[in-house]
Each structure stands twice: as structure tokens, then as C-alpha cells.
Amino acid sequence: MRSDDTGLLAREPGETSYLTEGTTLRSWLLSTDHKRIAILYAISITGFFFIGGAAATMIRLELFTPQGDFTTADEYNRLFTLHGVIMVWFFLVPSIPATLGNFLLPLMVGAKDVAFPRLNLMSWYLYIIAGIFTLAALLLGGVDTGWTFYTPLSTLYSNSYVLLAAFGIFVVGFSSIATGINFIATVHLLRTKGMTWMRLPLFAWAMYATSLVMVLATPVLAMAMLLICAERLLGLPIFDPRAGGDPVLFQHIFWFYSHPAVYIMILPAMGVVSEIIACEARRRVFGYQFMVYAMLVIAVIGFLVWGHHMFVAGQSPFASMIFSFLSFVIAVPSAIKVFNWTGTLYRGSIRFSAPMLYALGFVGLFTLGGLTGLFLASIPVDVHLSDTYFVVAHFHYIMVGGAVSAFFGGLHFWWPKITGRMYSESFARFAAITLFFGFNFTFFPQFILGYLGMPRRYHEYPPEFQVWNVMSSTGAVVLAIGYLMPLGYFAYSLLNGKRASDNPWEATGLEWTTSSPPPKHNFLEPPVVLTEPYAYHDWDEAPGGADETRQDEPA
Amino acid sequence: MLPEASTLAPAVDRIFWGLVALSVVIMAIVGGLILTFAIKYRRGTKANRGPLPDIMSREVEIGWTVATLFVALFIFWWAAAAQLPHFLLPKKALEIHVVAKQWMWKVQHPEGVREIDALHVPVGVPVKLEMTSQDVIHSFGVPAFRIKQDVLPGRYTSTWFEAKEVGDYHLFCTEYCGTDHARMTGTITVMEPEAYARWLAEQPHGEDLAGEGAQLFTALGCSACHGAQARVPAPSLANLYGSQVVLADGNRVTADEDYLRESIERPEAKVTAGYQSTMPSYQGVASEEQVVALVAYIKSQDGKRSQAR
Numbered sequence: 055m056r057s058d059d060t061g062l063l064a065r066e067p068g069e070t071s072y073l074t075e076g077t078t079l080r081s082w083l084l085s086t087d088h089k090r091i092a093i094l095y096a097i098s099i100t101g102f103f104f105i106g107g108a109a110a111t112m113i114r115l116e117l118f119t120p121q122g123d124f125t126t127a128d129e130y131n132r133l134f135t136l137h138g139v140i141m142v143w144f145f146l147v148p149s150i151p152a153t154l155g156n157f158l159l160p161l162m163v164g165a166k167d168v169a170f171p172r173l174n175l176m177s178w179y180l181y182i183i184a185g186i187f188t189l190a191a192l193l194l195g196g197v198d199t200g201w202t203f204y205t206p207l208s209t210l211y212s213n214s215y216v217l218l219a220a221f222g223i224f225v226v227g228f229s230s231i232a233t234g235i236n237f238i239a240t241v242h243l244l245r246t247k248g249m250t251w252m253r254l255p256l257f258a259w260a261m262y263a264t265s266l267v268m269v270l271a272t273p274v275l276a277m278a279m280l281l282i283c284a285e286r287l288l289g290l291p292i293f294d295p296r297a298g299g300d301p302v303l304f305q306h307i308f309w310f311y312s313h314p315a316v317y318i319m320i321l322p323a324m325g326v327v328s329e330i331i332a333c334e335a336r337r338r339v340f341g342y343q344f345m346v347y348a349m350l351v352i353a354v355i356g357f358l359v360w361g362h363h364m365f366v367a368g369q370s371p372f373a374s375m376i377f378s379f380l381s382f383v384i385a386v387p388s389a390i391k392v393f394n395w396t397g398t399l400y401r402g403s404i405r406f407s408a409p410m411l412y413a414l415g416f417v418g419l420f421t422l423g424g425l426t427g428l429f430l431a432s433i434p435v436d437v438h439l440s441d442t443y444f445v446v447a448h449f450h451y452i453m454v455g456g457a458v459s460a461f462f463g464g465l466h467f468w469w470p471k472i473t474g475r476m477y478s479e480s481f482a483r484f485a486a487i488t489l490f491f492g493f494n495f496t497f498f499p500q501f502i503l504g505y506l507g508m509p510r511r512y513h514e515y516p517p518e519f520q521v522w523n524v525m526s527s528t529g530a531v532v533l534a535i536g537y538l539m540p541l542g543y544f545a546y547s548l549l550n551g552k553r554a555s556d557n558p559w560e561a562t563g564l565e566w567t568t569s570s571p572p573p574k575h576n577f578l579e580p581p582v583v584l585t586e587p588y589a590y591h592d593w594d595e596a597p598g599g600a601d602e603t604r605q606d607e608p609a
Numbered sequence: 610m611l612p613e614a615s616t617l618a619p620a621v622d623r624i625f626w627g628l629v630a631l632s633v634v635i636m637a638i639v640g641g642l643i644l645t646f647a648i649k650y651r652r653g654t655k656a657n658r659g660p661l662p663d664i665m666s667r668e669v670e671i672g673w674t675v676a677t678l679f680v681a682l683f684i685f686w687w688a689a690a691a692q693l694p695h696f697l698l699p700k701k702a703l704e705i706h707v708v709a710k711q712w713m714w715k716v717q718h719p720e721g722v723r724e725i726d727a728l729h730v731p732v733g734v735p736v737k738l739e740m741t742s743q744d745v746i747h748s749f750g751v752p753a754f755r756i757k758q759d760v761l762p763g764r765y766t767s768t769w770f771e772a773k774e775v776g777d778y779h780l781f782c783t784e785y786c787g788t789d790h791a792r793m794t795g796t797i798t799v800m801e802p803e804a805y806a807r808w809l810a811e812q813p814h815g816e817d818l819a820g821e822g823a824q825l826f827t828a829l830g831c832s833a834c835h836g837a838q839a840r841v842p843a844p845s846l847a848n849l850y851g852s853q854v855v856l857a858d859g860n861r862v863t864a865d866e867d868y869l870r871e872s873i874e875r876p877e878a879k880v881t882a883g884y885q886s887t888m889p890s891y892q893g894v895a896s897e898e899q900v901v902a903l904v905a906y907i908k909s910q911d912g913k914r915s916q917a918r
Contacts, residue, residue, distance in 0.1 A: 122791070127788050127789055127790075127791065127792075128788050131785075131787075131788065131790070198787065198788070200785050202785075204745075204746060204784070204785070206744070206745055206746075206762060207745040207746065207785070207786060207787055210744075210745075211711070211744060211745050211787060212787070295761070295762045295763025295764065296762075296763060296874070296892055298875060298878065301745075301746055301761060301762060301763070302746075302761065335650070340661075340665075340670075341666070341670050344670055344674075366748060366757045366758055366759050367746075367759045367761075368758070368759055368761055368764065368766045371692075371696040375689055378685060378688070378689060379685050379689075382681040382682065382684060382685040383678075383681065385677070385681050386674065386677045386678045386681055389673075389674075389677040390670075390673075390674055390677070392639060393639075393670075393673050394670075396639055396642045396643055396646070397665070397669075397670075399642075399643065399646035399647065399650060400646055400650070400661070400665075401650060401656070401657060401658050401659065401661065402646065402650045402658070403650060403652045403658055404646070404647055404650050404651050404652060405651075405652045406647075406651070414643060414647070417639070417643065418636075418639070418640060418643070421635065421636060421639050422632070422636060425628075425631070425632040425635060425636070426632070428628055428631075428632075428681075428684060429625065429628050431685075431688075432624055432628065432684060432685075432687075432688030433688055433689060433692040434617075434620065434621045434624060434688055434691050434692045434695065434755070435621060435624050435625050435628065435688065437621075437692075437755065437756065437757050438621050438625070438752065438755040438756075438757065440757060440783070441748060441750070441757070441783040441784060441785075442752075442783070505611065505625070506611050506752065507611060507750070507752025507753070507779065507781065509750065509781045509782070509783045509791075510783075510785075511785040511790060511791070512790065512791035513791050514791050514792070515791070516779060516794075591660070593660050
């Protein structure tokens with residue numbers, strides 16, 4: 055390591071990485087390298103995260119007092135719509151797949167790139183175009199329908215920029231579909247020699263399962279958005295009850311996408327956490343095959359539970375019963391994952407690095423989020439809790455406590471690989487702990503508020519709810535500070551961070567066998583896989599059973 | 610703590626607190642195991658880190674999978690069984706009509722008394738709410754009663770409760786409905802039956818709902834075709850409510866609130882067999898409350914029901 059090395063792009067002479075292959079803006083904006091596209095995504099997604107976060111902060115400020123004196127009713131409605139739309143479609147859905155997934159999937163399967171590199175670049179442009187539409191709608195005039203766009207409010211009554219926002223969401227869907235198709239093809243076609251299905255890292259499996267859901271569910275969202283546009287623009291009476299339309303139809307179509315979308319957010323998180331826990335506990339993932347099957351089962355059953363969003367919407371009791379039943383069934387594979395992560399720690403050698411703190415935090419928060427899901431799957435309890443803060447708390451535990459924690463964990467875990475730099479471990483641990491406490495402080499009181507009956511999307515509320523709201527808003531301030539911290543130490547790491555070795559965590563996995571940051575085509579020689587994915591011990595390394603015979607087959 | 614002010618509330622709370630207990634147990638198991646392993650197996654301790662015993666890999670895993678499935682199915686059964694009685698609306702109930710609109714609740718008692726953003730009900734009497742919306746989807750939620758039901762435009766939904774404690778309770782609109790969603794709240798006042806009767810008597814009385822409907826029936830010109838002396842061929846409305854109607858296309862429908870309402874607003878949608886579709890649409894002619902009154906009038910034209918009165 056040289057003493058004068060400062061700045062991201064300073065490298066040993068003659069050494070090239072994907073970061074130094076061309077330094078012009080053009081070489082980035084027209085790059086088909088999956089790693090550069092991942093960076094483009096990461097930068098834009100971070101922008102959206104902080105826009106959505108700013109809206110969340112203002113929402114919590116408004117709720118400090120019962121009479122709502124910080125914003126007007128309309129401003130508040132536009133704020134929570136902005137928060138929801140940005141966070142769901144422009145942050146959570148693409149977060150892990152488009153950044154970590156794009157960067158790591160080809161590396162993990164030992165490929166030079168994804169199967170369709172130009173499609174990959176196109177998907178980023180679609181994302182940006184969609185983002186411009188939606189941001190224009192949300193920032194210029196605002197939309198006041200909530201991120202769920204329920205009809206006929208959104209089609210007949212809202213005087214806001216619904217069309218522009220809906221069109222943006224329509225376009226961003228194509229970006230997810232393109233990413234999904236790319237990942238499926240990559241996993242099927244580009245696995246390197248010896249990378250059998252049962253040797254695929256769990257993160258790659260997670261990307262695969264997520265992609266299936268993306269490709270199958272997203273077109274339904276596109277349909278829902280098109281129908282909204284058709285009714286608003288052309289006056290087609292699709293959801294208008296006065297002309298024979300069905301206002302509840304929209305909810306069916308919408309949740310047919312949006313419930314599986316929860317798994318688009320959480321399956322990648324499960325993949326990230328599996329990688330981190332195995333590495334930092336230095337154990338083979340407990341029950342690897344069960345973990346794989348659990349993800350696939352979640353991806354499939356995730357399509358069959360949407361009706362649990364509509365127990366009070368006037369759907370038939372029999373339909374409600376069936377959706378309730380299926381919602382309980384999907385708890386089983388989720389529980390398997392939690393037990394298996396816990397089991398992976400058994401007899402491990404655990405290092406409490408920043409990524410591990412995020413991963414352990416994820417397990418706890420996801421478990422609580424999942425358990426509160428059982429409340430909402432139970433019809434009589436759901437009738438009481440639906441559309442209250444209990445629901446808000448529940449899905450924030452899954453999406454923020456779960457998906458965002460895992461995203462941050464993954465970002466820390468693979469940061470040295472992506473940038474070639476180390477970050478300050480102590481600052482990172484401090485941020486992880488701050489986020490964990492800030493998160494619980496923000497969202498746990500909302501479970502209580504929900505049980506007491508406070509409805510969501512209220513800019514003012516009866517005074518007896520204030521004490522819990524003040525708690526929650528105070529926690530949100532801590533949370534906001536926690537999210538700002540990584541900006542600081544990551545920026546410092548880019549400029550002055552210590553050089554990362556190829557494999558700073560001594561992890562298994564092909565991505566750690568190439569240099570940090572990787573060269574343009576990932577590997578100098580196509581790698582060959584001889585062991586199972588998490589061979590952290592001698593006894594894991596012997597290629598066993600059926601896999602052994604496949605070793606000698608011609609490629 | 611939230612009062613259990615309806616007969617339904619204790620059952621809901623039993624399941625709620627049961628789930629809380631289950632969650633605490635599972636969080637304790639998961640959290641306890643993670644903490645124990647984190648301490649015992651932190652890097653640098655002299656714990657056994659050899660291969661897992663064989664029993665860990667299959668039996669334990671299958672065991673907890675089956676146990677989870679069993680617990681999930683048990684809760685499903687428990688919650689579903691508790692819900693079943695609530696699906697059945699009580700036969701003898703005080704029937705109250707609710708019309709929601711941005712951003713208020715309009716309530717009509719059977720005797721014709723109207724309220725806005727308030728509902729007075731007697732304690733210990735099942736109350737059935739027949740609800741519809743004039744514009745967007747709203748939701749009628751009363752946390753103290755543990756009830757909630759979306760109120761849809763162009764369709765009737767219903768729910769019921771039996772209050773068991775006198776007092777004032779929050780009524781919230783719980784489905785986001787636009788600008789003043791947070792202000793679409795009201796108070797439900799549960800009174801002793803005598804106090805309720807006194808209160809009802811003190812209110813300015815309009816015609817009762819069916820009576821109001823009868824007046825509208827003439828005023829809006831319905832009687833010209835559907836009335837007893839009408840010469841235009843139109844289906845009779847006597848004993849219509851609850852009966853099976855054969856349609857021109859051969860299908861059958863039950864003449865419920867939704868069907869009656871649809872036939873008033875869009876008569877061409879379901880034409881009765883043997884009749885021409887000549888009736889004009891009353892959409893926009895009759896207001897939401899007037900439609901409610903007309904439906905109440907048609908419902909009262911039921912031989913058996915009239916005798917029971």
C-alpha cells in the first residue's frame with residue numbers, strides 16, 4: 055500500500071479495475087458493465103431514499119401534536135403519498151436487486167456479465183425516466199391519493215397529478231421486468247463450471263426467486279396503472295360505480311401485484327442476510343436446501359394471499375377465509391428461514407462486524423414483523439387493526455427493519471469489493487446500533503397506537519394518542535440521524551479509506567476470489583467451483599454425493 | 610386501555626392477546642438463542658465448533674417446520690371460528706342507515722331521525738348498519754366495538770354490533786378518502802334503552818324512512834308505472850324484496866338492496882323477464898338518501914313484513 059494513495063481512482067500503475075476503465079461521464083452513462091450499472095443505480099436510489107426520508111421526517115413532525123399545525127391537511131396527504139410512492143417503487147423494489155444484485159450476481163455465478171448487458175443499461179434508463187415523471191408529479195403539484203391509488207378517489211375525485219405519477223409507476227415496472235428477465239437468464243445460462251444449482255449461493259437463489267416474482271407480478275401493476283389512466287384520461291367507466299364499474303376491482307388488481315411486491319423486497323434481504331451470517335459466524339448455512347426451497351415456496355404462495363388486504367372491503371366471507379388460511383401457510387417458510395439463521399450461529403465463531411450487526415438486527419426485526427403479520431391474517435383481529443397504525447408498524451418492521459437493514463448490511467459487507475476501500479468499522483457499528491434503537495423507538499409505539507385504534511393517514515388525531523406519537527416522532531429523529539451517518543463515513547472511505555484486500559472478511563464465494571474492485575470482465579480466468587457454497591470448515595469442503603460426478607463432466 | 614364496549618370485543622381481544630403471548634414466546638426463543646449463541650460462540654472463546662450432530666440436520670429441522678405449520682393452522686382455525694358468528698347478521702336488529710360522503714357520516718334511524726357525525730344507540734340491542742357511500746370508498750370503524758367495514762359507492766355493505774357499555778366512543782373513517790379524511794370522525798353514544806327512547810322522542814321527527822320513500826315514490830313519478838293503478842306495464846313491487854326475479858336474459862337474481870338500487874339507477878342493467886326496458890335512469894335525479902328511502906319503501910311493500918309490524 056502506498057502512502058500517497060488518496061482518492062478512489064488512484065491505483066497501482068498498470069492495474070485496472072472496472073472503476074478505472076474509462077473515466078469520462080460518457081463511459082459511465084453508456085456502460086454495459088453490470089458493475090457500473092449497479093453504481094448508477096446505487097447513486098440514483100440513494101437520492102430517492104433521502105427524498106422519501108425527508109417526507110417521512112415531515113410526516114412525523116406533523117404528528118408531534120394532535121391538532122396538526124405543521125402542515126395543512128392537503129400538504130400532509132401529498133407528503134405521505136410522496137413518501138409511499140418513492141420508497142416503494144423507487145427505493146425498496148429496486149434497492150437490493152438493482153444495486154447489490156446487479157453487481158454481485160454475475161460475480162457469484164462466475165460470469166463475465168449478466169445475460170443481456172444492454173437490456174441492463176436500458177432498465178436503468180427506464181428507471182430514471184420513470185423517476186423524472188413521478189418526481190415531476192410529486193414535487194410540482196403533488197398527488198394526494200396515497201401510494202395505493204384506491205379508486206374511485208384516484209380516478210374521479212382527486213384533482214392532483216395522478217396521471218403523471220401513475221405513468222411513472224407504469225414505466226418503472228418495465229425496469230423491474232427487464233432486471234428480472236436478465237437475472238433469470240443469467241442464473242440459468244451463465245453459471246461457471248462446477249456451479250451446480252445446489253452450489254448456488256443463497257443470495258443468487260434469492261435473486262432468482264425475486265426475479266420470478268418481478269417478471270410475473272409486475273405486468274399486473276402495469277395493468278392497474280393503465281386502467282387508472284384509461285378512466286382518468288378517456289373516461290372509460292372501469293371503476294366508476296355510477297356507470298357500472300367496480301371500485302373494488304382496482305384493489306384486487308393492485309394487491310395482486312403489491313402483495314408479491316413485499317416479497318420482491320424481502321427475498322433479496324433474506325439472501326443478503328444468509329451470506330453475512332454464514333461468513334461472520336464462519337458456518338455453513340444451516341439447512342441450505344430448506345433455505346432454497348423456503349424462498350421458492352414464498353415466491354409461489356406470495357401470489358395467493360392478496361385478499362388479506364381486503365377483509366373489510368366487502369369481499370365474500372369464504373374468500374376471506376381462504377386468503378386468511380393461505381396467509382398463515384406462508385408464515386411457515388418464513389419461520390424456517392428465521393430458525394435456520396439462528397441455527398447457523400450454533401457452534402459458530404461469531405464476529406460482530408457492522409454487517410453482522412445489521413444482519414442480526416434484521417433477524418430480530420423481521421421476526422417481529424412476521425409475527426405481527428399473523429395478527430393481520432386472523433380475520434377478527436384484522437378487522438379491528440386494518441387501516442390503523444398497527445398495519446403501518448407491521449409493514450415498516452418488514453420493509454424498513456427487514457429490507458432496509460439487510461440492504462445496509464449488504465452495502466457494508468460488499469463495500470470493500472465494490473470500491474476497493476475499507477470504511478471505519480467503529481463508526482459503522484455505531485451507526486448500525488443507532489439505527490436499530492432508532493427504528494424500534496419509532497415503530498414499536500405504533501403497534502400500541504394501532505391497537506388503541508388510531509387510523510393511518512390522519513394529519514390530526516384525538517389527544518389521547520399523543521403520548522405514543524411523540525415517542526414515535528422522537529425515535530424518527532434518531533433514525534434520521536442514523537441514516538445520515540453512513541453518508542459521512544462512506545464518503546470518507548471513498549477518499550481516504552484503507553485499501554481493501556481481495557477477501558477482507560475471508561469469505562467463501564466466487565466474488566471474493568477476484569480483485570477488489572474487480573477488473574472489467576470480473577475474472578481473468580473463468581473460475582471453477584469445487585465445493586459447496588459455504589465451505590468455512592474442512593469438513594464442508596469435500597465435494598459430496600451427486601455433485602462429485604458432475605465435476606468431471608465436460609462443460 | 611381500549612374499552613371492550615361491544616359483545617364482539619372480548620372474543621377479538623382474546624385472540625389478540627393470545628397472539629401477543631405467542632409472539633412474546635417466539636421472540637424470547639429466537640432472541641434468547643441468538644443472544645446465547647452470540648455470547649457462547651463469539652470469536653475467541655473455547656467453545657466446541659466441530660461438525661453438527663446428525664440429529665440437527667434432519668429431525669430438528671423437520672420438527673420445527675411441522676410445529677410451525679401446526680401452530681399456524683391452529684391460529685387460523687381459532688380466529689376463523691371466532692369470526693363465523695359475526696358473518697351472520699342478526700335477524701332482529703335495529704336497522705340504521707348510513708350514507709358516507711366526503712367528509713361526513715349521515716345517519717338515519719328507522720323512525721326518521723337523522724344525525725350527522727353522530728350515532729345514538731341503545732345498549733344491549735343488536736344494531737345493524739346498512740351503509741353506502743355517495744362518492745369514494747370510506748370505512749366505518751369503531752375501535753371500542755372492534756368493528757370496521759368499508760363503505761362503498763354504488764353498493765350496500767353492512768355490519769352489526771351490540772353495545773354493552775354505556776358511553777361515548779370514537780367513530781373513525783378508516784379508509785383514506787381525500788383532503789379531510791382525518792376530520793371524518795364522529796361519536797357513537799351508547800345509552801340505556803329508556804334514555805335512548807327519550808332521546809329519540811325529543812329529536813325533530815321526519816317521516817320514517819319507508820314513509821319518506823312512499824312520498825318520493827309519488828313525487829319522483831315512480832307510481833305512474835309501478836303504482837297499483839298504473840296502466841303502463843311495469844313489474845309490481847309488492848313482495849318484491851327478497852324474492853327471486855327472472856331476468857329477460859334468463860338469469861335469476863335475488864331482489865336485495867343492491868339489486869333494487871341498481872334498478873333505480875341503471876334500469877337497463879337487469880330487465881325483468883316479460884318487460885321492455887322503458888324506465889328512465891334515476892341516477893342524479895334521486896339523491897343517495899332518496900335512493901335509500903325508496904329502497905326502504907320497496908322493502909316495506911312486503912306482505913309478511915307489513916303484518917309483522
